[in-house]
Amino acid sequence: MSKRQNIFKRIVSFYIEGFLSMDVGKKLWLIILIKLFVLFVIFKLFFFQNDLKINNQSKDERSNHVLEQLTNK
Amino acid sequence: MIEHFDPSLVDWSRSQFALTAMYHWIFVPLTLGLAFIMAIMETIYVKTGDPQWKKITKFWMTLFGINFAIGVSTGIILEFEFGSNWSNYSWFVGDIFGAPLAIEGIMAFFMESTFIAVMFFGWKKVSKKYHLASTWLTAIGANLSALWILVANAWMQNPVGTTFNPVTARNEMSGFWDVALSSTAINKFLHTISQAYVLAAIFVVGVSCWYLLKKRENLFAKRSIIVASVFGLIFSIFTAVTGDGSAKEVAKHQPMKFAAMEGLTQGHNGVGLVAFGILKEYGEEKNVDFHFKLEIPKMLSFLSNYDFNSFVPGINDLIEGNDEQGILSAQEKIERGKVAIAALRELTVAKKDGNQARVNEIAAQFNDPDFKENYFRYFGYGYFTNTKDLIPNVPLVFYSFHIMVILGFFFIAFFMLFLWLGIKDKLENYRWLFFVAIASIPLVYIATQTGWIVAEVGRQPWVIQDLMPVKIATSHVTVTTVQTTFWMFFAVFTVLLIAELKILFKQIKIGPKGGE
Numbered sequence: 083m084s085k086r087q088n089i090f091k092r093i094v095s096f097y098i099e100g101f102l103s104m105d106v107g108k109k110l111w112l113i114i115l116i117k118l119f120v121l122f123v124i125f126k127l128f129f130f131q132n133d134l135k136i137n138n139q140s141k142d143e144r145s146n147h148v149l150e151q152l153t154n155k
Numbered sequence: 156m157i158e159h160f161d162p163s164l165v166d167w168s169r170s171q172f173a174l175t176a177m178y179h180w181i182f183v184p185l186t187l188g189l190a191f192i193m194a195i196m197e198t199i200y201v202k203t204g205d206p207q208w209k210k211i212t213k214f215w216m217t218l219f220g221i222n223f224a225i226g227v228s229t230g231i232i233l234e235f236e237f238g239s240n241w242s243n244y245s246w247f248v249g250d251i252f253g254a255p256l257a258i259e260g261i262m263a264f265f266m267e268s269t270f271i272a273v274m275f276f277g278w279k280k281v282s283k284k285y286h287l288a289s290t291w292l293t294a295i296g297a298n299l300s301a302l303w304i305l306v307a308n309a310w311m312q313n314p315v316g317t318t319f320n321p322v323t324a325r326n327e328m329s330g331f332w333d334v335a336l337s338s339t340a341i342n343k344f345l346h347t348i349s350q351a352y353v354l355a356a357i358f359v360v361g362v363s364c365w366y367l368l369k370k371r372e373n374l375f376a377k378r379s380i381i382v383a384s385v386f387g388l389i390f391s392i393f394t395a396v397t398g399d400g401s402a403k404e405v406a407k408h409q410p411m412k413f414a415a416m417e418g419l420t421q422g423h424n425g426v427g428l429v430a431f432g433i434l435k436e437y438g439e440e441k442n443v444d445f446h447f448k449l450e451i452p453k454m455l456s457f458l459s460n461y462d463f464n465s466f467v468p469g470i471n472d473l474i475e476g477n478d479e480q481g482i483l484s485a486q487e488k489i490e491r492g493k494v495a496i497a498a499l500r501e502l503t504v505a506k507k508d509g510n511q512a513r514v515n516e517i518a519a520q521f522n523d524p525d526f527k528e529n530y531f532r533y534f535g536y537g538y539f540t541n542t543k544d545l546i547p548n549v550p551l552v553f554y555s556f557h558i559m560v561i562l563g564f565f566f567i568a569f570f571m572l573f574l575w576l577g578i579k580d581k582l583e584n585y586r587w588l589f590f591v592a593i594a595s596i597p598l599v600y601i602a603t604q605t606g607w608i609v610a611e612v613g614r615q616p617w618v619i620q621d622l623m624p625v626k627i628a629t630s631h632v633t634v635t636t637v638q639t640t641f642w643m644f645f646a647v648f649t650v651l652l653i654a655e656l657k658i659l660f661k662q663i664k665i666g667p668k669g670g671e
Contacts, residue, residue: 100276
């Protein structure tokens with residue numbers, strides 16, 4: 083158990099030390115975090131909702147909706 | 156309702172998808188190729204123990220890191236769009252996209268969070284060989300991620316290994332390996348990654364030439380040029396070979412795209428290959444004609460079928476049909492598609508009425524091999540009334556294809572020249588070549604983007620070849636919503652691109668740091 087914790091601690095410190103020692107990386111991480119926020123919070127939550135899922139709760143309802151779309155020509 | 160579909164919604168949704176895919180593809184190929192180039196450089200370092208090679212590896216690794224960081228997750232937008240703008244399509248493709256994309260997601264997560272971390276943070280913490288293995292695994296992992304995306308794309312161009320379930324309106328995977336190892340998927344993967352390697356090699360040569368032009372980092376630049384030129388030469392030739400394989404696939408499964416690539420109006424035996432040509436004005440009637448063209452006699456027939464006298468169908472053959480060659484007319488395909496849609500409509504009504512016996516009966520019809528081969532195969536054609544709508548934008552496809560091919564051959568010559576002069580240590584005698592190398596960086600991006608234009612515009616009007624036209628695939632969203640998000644993406648991605656270029660240029664100006 084203690085050996086596992088050591089391995090876990092070593093992995094965590096490997097990442098932390100790695101991030102801290104980056105020179106170009108800090109600016110990049112800022113860009114990545116802003117980008118992920120814009121993509122997953124702003125875009126996904128407010129602009130890219132899956133209407134098919136929202137308006138049709140069950141899989142059967144979704145099937146029926148798409149069947150209507152495909153055949154009501 | 157489909158009859159109320161808004162053409163401008165389709166156009167804006169397509170434009171948005173094209174915009175995001177093209178921006179995404181600015182970042183991806185450099186990541187795919189540079190990963191292998193730096194793995195090769197690090198291998199030389201581990202083999203020779205020369206710290207100069209470590210310095211070289213670390214510099215390109217920094218540029219790789221910048222490109223990777225800025226580009227990561229830009230592809231996720233495409234998945235958002237599938238759900239929001241293309242919900243009919245997303246439902247219709249069923250688990251075909253789900254499986255490869257899930258594998259890609261899991262693989263990317265594990266590879267990126269482990270091996271990339273070791274590659275960047277592990278120089279002084281793990282052994283040389285372990286570090287080298289991490290670099291190679293990063294390169295292999297990134298490329299395998301691309302494999303699954305390209306498998307999904309290949310299925311859209313040649314839908315194999317699936318069965319359509321009319322009750323759920325979804326395609327179900329009947330053979331995972333049929334999908335993953337279809338000849339279209341293999342050729343698409345090999346062609347796409349090999350051109351990504353060419354792009355990365357040009358990038359390395361171009362940046363290295365900038366140093367030579369500035370009379371800086373001489374040894375670093377020359378060594379980088381030699382490694383990149385060997386790598387680039389091998390894969391530029393390989394790209395031509397896989398391009399030939401891809402073209403044969405297109406000729407077989409997407410003959411209209413193939414005809415558009417060559418501007419071939421009327422098919423015949425012994426068709427020549429248009430090496431270069433200027434098309435006449437292309438109006439509403441979509442009549443394709445040339446002001447002039449340089450043709451290699453009978454070569455297109457040979458490249459299509461390994462037979463100089465074989466028949467290659469033109470646009471007119473595919474629209475009007477050709478009994479002699481066993482090609483159905485577009486009108487006949489439309490009629491057959493309408494039969495398949497009518498059967499699906501009848502099933503939908505029976506399902507709504509709770510008539511399970513009739514539902515089962517019609518579902519069985521969709522499983523009948525004769526119905527599959529003669530009617531469901533043309534399902535998507537049933538949504539058309541005007542046969543001219545089945546022709547893609549010929550000038551765009553034609554010019555994109557020829558720009559890509561011409562640049563592809565230019566790159567082979569480019570690498571031969573740089574490799575020869577690099578080995579002979581005569582690069583400085585031809586300083587004008589440094590400008591050519593730097594100018595070739597945007598050219599290789601043009602080549603790779605035009606390649607995607609050929610693949611994606613060439614297959615119009617289909618989102619899934621012969622089964623689902625783009626106009627049927629869209630969701631019930633307003634044009635304003637798509638326009639808004641289009642410009643938002645444009646702004647965000649442009650900012651990202653500018654950020655990448657600024658950081659890249661700054662790092663290049665700083666140059667490589669000490670090897671130890």
